[in-house]
Amino acid sequence: MTPGYSLRARLLLGAALVLVFFIAAAGIAVQRAHADSVRAAHYASLHGTVDLLLSRAEVDASGALVMPTALGNARLSLPGSGLYASIANTGRREQWRSASSVGVQPPFRDTLETGQLRTETLQDGERSYLALSYAVNWQAGPRPAHLVLSVLEDESEYRHEVAVFARTLWAWLGSAGVLLLVAQVLLLQWGLAPLRRVAGEIRRVEAGEQAKIEGRYPTELSGLTDNLNTLIQQERVRQTRYKEALSYLAHSLKTPLAVLRSALQEPARLPEAVTQQVRRMDDIVQHQLGRAAAGGATRFAPPVTLAPVLERIREALSKVYADKGLEFRLDCPTDLAWRIDQGDVFEMMGNLLDNAAKWARQQVLVRAWREGERLRIQVDDDGPGFSDTHSVLQLHVRGDERVPGHGVGLAVVNDLVASHRGELKLLRSGLGGARVDITLPAP
Incomplete structure (x- = not known):
């Protein structure tokens, strides 16, 4: 931006030029x-x-x-x-x-x-x-x-x-012009006062003196202040998420490291301990990275068309689980779009479909539709279903230890849904297995 650029000066100069031209012409x-x-x-x-x-x-x-x-x-x-x-x-x-x-x-x-x-x-x-x-x-x-x-x-x-009239005319017009310019200056001072207040509040937010823009502003500025508050809130949520992830990593990695240190005293069980604890630390790191990288609800994200994303995930999982011969069915309008980070969509739906494919016997059904101002997504399978709908959303908890996995997928999805102010429910599917029901509000 050009140094010294002033909206007030531009308006005053423009108003003065228009006024001088009008008075001169008149x-x-x-x-x-x-x-x-x-x-x-x-x-x-x-x-x-x-x-x-x-x-x-x-x-x-x-x-x-x-x-x-x-x-x-x-x-x-x-x-x-x-x-x-x-x-x-x-x-x-x-x-x-x-x-x-x-x-x-x-x-x-x-x-x-x-x-x-x-x-x-x-x-x-x-x-x-x-x-x-x-x-x-x-x-x-x-x-x-x-x-x-x-x-x-x-x-x-x-x-x-004619000269006497001209002197009188220009004297009155000049006086009127000066009064109008003074009136315009006062009107601009009054009209631009909300902008100066916004700028002052932003400086106080930057200085840490207040948490957000708190004043009430005219309709023309309320949308701007609301969006600024949303950006400030999203940035703080993101910073909090990173701090929590680092804190959780520092705390969670203590136990695996302590196990490894104790295993050094027993060389016979060292390989098994290293394998188990490295896998556990990898799960912890993956989970916290997924939480930290979640975009969260944002009104500024471009709309993402869901059908192509679901199709790409289905094609990938069809190859991964080709030996099971699963049938993946998608029920999603081709024009259904939602304001959400595309990475969040891949992370969320990838984990849900991967989890359903692990447990499904023959088929997986994915449905997505708009319900008023909300997005609804349901993933059904014909597997055994959830035995404990509460603990399965916790990290490292799996429904059946015989099924390969790390117990991370649904926990990551739950965190992602929460970051979008949404709701995740674990239900019984009409196919006889599990149903994951997600509701996301408009950003």
């Missing part, structure tokens, strides 16, 4: 909409001024333009007010200008086709104007007078209005 859109609205309002005002001029303008019988001294708009009478008006009488080559244009030379339009209304922006040196022009034929005398009315407004007023 601000630009609002600013443009406002500018267009203000421009439209200014042109509407200019159009109103043109209407005012049309209502006040008069043409005498000779076709000359006659304008009153007061127009009803103070800005047209105030020099340099920023609002300028002109009426060009193209037929008589005369032009009237408002008093506001004294000392200023606005670029009035004096040519335009009759009935045409034109809005535009005109430039005069460093100054620019919003302009609206309208041409009309005024009927007076025998010939109509062609009038071109032109109204200009200094664009600086429009720009000032």
Whole structure:
């Protein structure tokens, strides 16, 4: 993992970038909409001024333009007010200008086709104007007078209005953005608090200050914490199993070693004693290794299809017990799968089938099926059955000393079933012999 990698920093950076982009896009859109609205309002005002001029303008019988001294708009009478008006009488080559244009030379339009209304922006040196022009034929005398009315407004007023709004807009949007970022930081602090608590609990588990993750967490994290607790528990069970196996080996091997040491004093029985005690120590080692290596219940093991495993064990045992001519029957759905370590399956079923084959007279039946959320396995034989269902599960106990074996198989199976939180029962089979019934819960 990259040093300094922080989920919180990534979320904050992503949220900040999205927020800045959104605010910038929204601000630009609002600013443009406002500018267009203000421009439209200014042109509407200019159009109103043109209407005012049309209502006040008069043409005498000779076709000359006659304008009153007061127009009803103070800005047209105030020099340099920023609002300028002109009426060009193209037929008589005369032009009237408002008093506001004294000392200023606005670029009035004096040519335009009759009935045409034109809005535009005109430039005069460093100054620019919003302009609206309208041409009309005024009927007076025998010939109509062609009038071109032109109204200009200094664009600086429009720009000032837009600039004031833009400053206000960006100030508010910037403040809102800062508040939203602060809110996001606080929300992330609150939202990521469970992750920090989990990390703290994991550190305490590593330091040995607590046994597992104990806090209650949101639904999105509860599955993770449950799985972590399962892993911690499985690891502790595995460590305990290894410690117990080593302790048991250290304790159990004392007796065979003591027998061997005493046999050294009697050379005549030394070979027999060595053979017996070495076989006993081998049984002890095999049993404890089987217990220590048992995977135990795990929800993380991949599903194992049982039918192929049982088929491989049957083929192997058919060769081993070929002289007995046993019939191995399997009743297992081809798609039956279970979450369990494959090594545990081979160890468990191998010991069960081997034990059944030793005692069977003619046939061995294996059945496996799913029963709700549990796996059921039954191994039947037509042998003599179990005489003592309790002691036969103990190490080195065999049902009949005349039958070859070490008394280890069923004890290993019992330990494996227990490690998977399952249950093993020894019953009477419908074939007349023994039945081993195993129930394994879902991991």
